[in-house]
Amino acid sequence: MGATASAGPGVGGRLVEHCSWRAVFWLDLPIAATAITLAPWLVPEVRSTRSEPVDVPGALPAASGLLALVAAMAASPQLGWSSPPVLTGYGLAAFLLSVFLLYEHRCRHPLLPLTLLRDPCIGMNAATPALCPSASWVPCS
Numbered sequence: 001m002g003a004t005a006s007a008g009p010g011v012g013g014r015l016v017e018h019c020s021w022r023a024v025f026w027l028d029l030p031i032a033a034t035a036i037t038l039a040p041w042l043v044p045e046v047r048s049t050r051s052e053p054v055d056v057p058g059a060l061p062a063a064s065g066l067l068a069l070v071a072a073m074a075a076s077p078q079l080g081w082s083s084p085p086v087l088t089g090y091g092l093a094a095f096l097l098s099v100f101l102l103y104e105h106r107c108r109h110p111l112l113p114l115t116l117l118r119d120p121c122i123g124m125n126a127a128t129p130a131l132c133p134s135a136s137w138v139p140c141s
Contacts, residue, residue, distance in 0.1 A: 065096030
């Protein structure tokens with residue numbers, strides 16, 4: 001992982017400089033093809049012993065809220081951070097994600113068990129990029 005992380009910017013820079021920025025995306029194709037080809041042999045099959053229902057009512061406000069958030073973030077530079085459509089998008093995202101959290105708190109089989117976020121290894125790593133972009137992770141053993 002360290003080798004690829006350190007080689008990535010150099011390889012990407014050379015591809016962009018000598019080919020096109022689109023060449024960076026073509027680099028993923030052989031990696032994905034190799035992973036798809038080798039996965040049946042290298043990844044062990046795991047079957048769940050529990051059969052819990054999929055939390056569709058929880059997935060709807062989560063997906064809608066994230067979509068509204070991404071749309072508002074994408075429109076912010078062009079329309080302005082205080083424009084009515086952008087503020088509406090952020091407000092809608094806050095509302096829908098709040099609905100998601102409230103529903104997950106009371107759901108019998110939640111999509112995201114909120115008790116997971118009490119574990120510092122999970123909760124801090126989930127919150128750190130948003131709160132402190134310079135801190136990339138909290139070490140866990």
